[in-house]
Amino acid sequence: MDFPERFLWGAAGSAHQTEGNNVSSDLWALENSPGSPFSERSGDACDSYHRWPEDLDLVRDLGLNAYRFSVEWARVEPVEGHFSLAALGHYRRIVEGCLARGLTPVVTLHHFTSPLWFQQDGGWLGSGAADRFRAYTRAVVPILDGVEWVCTLNEPNLLAMLSSRISGGSGGGVAGELPAPEQAATDALTAAHRAAREELAGKKSGWTIANQNFQGPAELRDAWAWPREDQFLAAAVDDDFIGVQAYTRVIVGEDGALPVAGDARRTLTGWEFYPPAVGEAVxxxxxxxxxxxILVTENGIATADDAERIEYTTGALAGLHEAMTEGADVRGYLHWSLLDNYEWGSYRPTFGLVSVDRDGFRRTAKPSARWLGEVARANRLD
Known part of the structure; x- marks a missing residue:
């Protein structure tokens, strides 16, 4: 199964999940609050704020050619209207580090976390949210020289389903099981996305969607999917690309999303083991x-068995290739995730191609990382 020339093969991560000590963010405040709903706090995470050169070396040495990372709004603008030149310089050095290693940087401007001041003033439902995101984007644009791909918002449909609340918990349900989003949150996120795209003129920009592969009777499925996914795809029809992020499927019945079948194979998050997810989402x-x-910006599996990761990813890539042969214009595949990182409340779900020692932060590439690197070097799946 050959893939197109210049196809992007990469891995992904996000600032809050890997950097550590994101002390000005809304999620840091929640993690460290009395009675926090999280079983673990992010703490030092993977110390990637300091160890990013090592992470980029891993991506390059494995044979991948792209790396997706996020700029942390809470670091860039810890106080409204005051932008940190030091933080912007830090992220510029990561961009330059990618380019120096021959890696295509895929930059995400917002990956779930926001500055605490933004959240305390209403978040995405607060006054002037789109203008605030525009101002942040404008501050980031100068450090994006050489960056071709920019994701404005990561999974806005999940953000909207949470109605400006912060996602929590370690594993369990998928986004497609959540109540339909507040339309006001959907509209606010769409406005912020479009404002950011105006500032990003000249670059390929789009947002990434939490694709749930809704299945079931057509009428029930479509009614369930429209507010949770399809209206966000409809809002992206004029974008430069759409990021597809798929892990599993959701079956819809008369009363909404059905629980995973009792005899189904599951991952560490409790999701159904379902390799066709990404091909169907595409x-x-x-x-x-x-x-x-389309750019596959996330796809992977939470498992402690690395052979299972290879099995899952083989099936995922086979399904992706089939969708491409049917005509889908897919430009790349970015595996989630490069590192075993903080998964929004817990370090237990291990998605990484690379393990991270929790005491000393030592990185160790897994066999799945070397396997995916071989696929990338050959640009084909056997």
């Missing part, structure tokens, strides 16, 4: 937004 996205290029 087909659905291509149908909803015809002509818009």
């Amino acid at each position: 087909r659905h996205t291509a149908a909803c937004a015809p002509g818009v290029p």
